[in-house]
Amino acid sequence: MHEPDNFDRLWTPHRMAYIKGENKPTGSGAEDGCPFCEIPKLSDEDGLVVARGEVVFAVLNLYPYNSGHLMVVPYRHVSGYDELDVAEMTELGDFTQRALRALRKGSGAQGFNVGMNLGHVAGAGIAAHLHQHVVPRWGGDTNFMPVVAQTKVLPQLLHDTREMLAQAWE
Numbered sequence: 001m002h003e004p005d006n007f008d009r010l011w012t013p014h015r016m017a018y019i020k021g022e023n024k025p026t027g028s029g030a031e032d033g034c035p036f037c038e039i040p041k042l043s044d045e046d047g048l049v050v051a052r053g054e055v056v057f058a059v060l061n062l063y064p065y066n067s068g069h070l071m072v073v074p075y076r077h078v079s080g081y082d083e084l085d086v087a088e089m090t091e092l093g094d095f096t097q098r099a100l101r102a103l104r105k106g107s108g109a110q111g112f113n114v115g116m117n118l119g120h121v122a123g124a125g126i127a128a129h130l131h132q133h134v135v136p137r138w139g140g141d142t143n144f145m146p147v148v149a150q151t152k153v154l155p156q157l158l159h160d161t162r163e164m165l166a167q168a169w170e
């Protein structure tokens, strides 16, 4: 049985938009509508940015695998993990640790899936700009989706989640 927590809804409309292919880049360049290049230009609220570092930032995923799904992303438009410089690798690791702590503190997450898909063939939705996924997990979350899909979805919830995680971020 799923334990209620601060994220107790999912965002089905956004997932539907993703399935329909909206908001996808038109090419592999930074100027081809890359969302990870555009997000940092927005306010934290509009971009769903949780925290900004020197060379990476943390942002909520509009198309979450699970509620509270974060991504840690370098500002630089780069596709390969082996193309990151030392400062980017270091802060990406640091922000991943901070994301785990914020999710544990803010949501009571009991476990995590952490990692990145590099290249379209590996399942990357936006392969041109690498991003580290941090997906919180709870003991009952395999049964979470069918329950939540029946609840009323409010766009405001993404903004509430961002605000809560930004406050939990240390």
Ligand SMILES: [Zn+2]
Binding pocket: 029, 030, 034, 035, 036, 037, 076, 077, 078, 128, 129
């Ligand atoms: Zn980009």
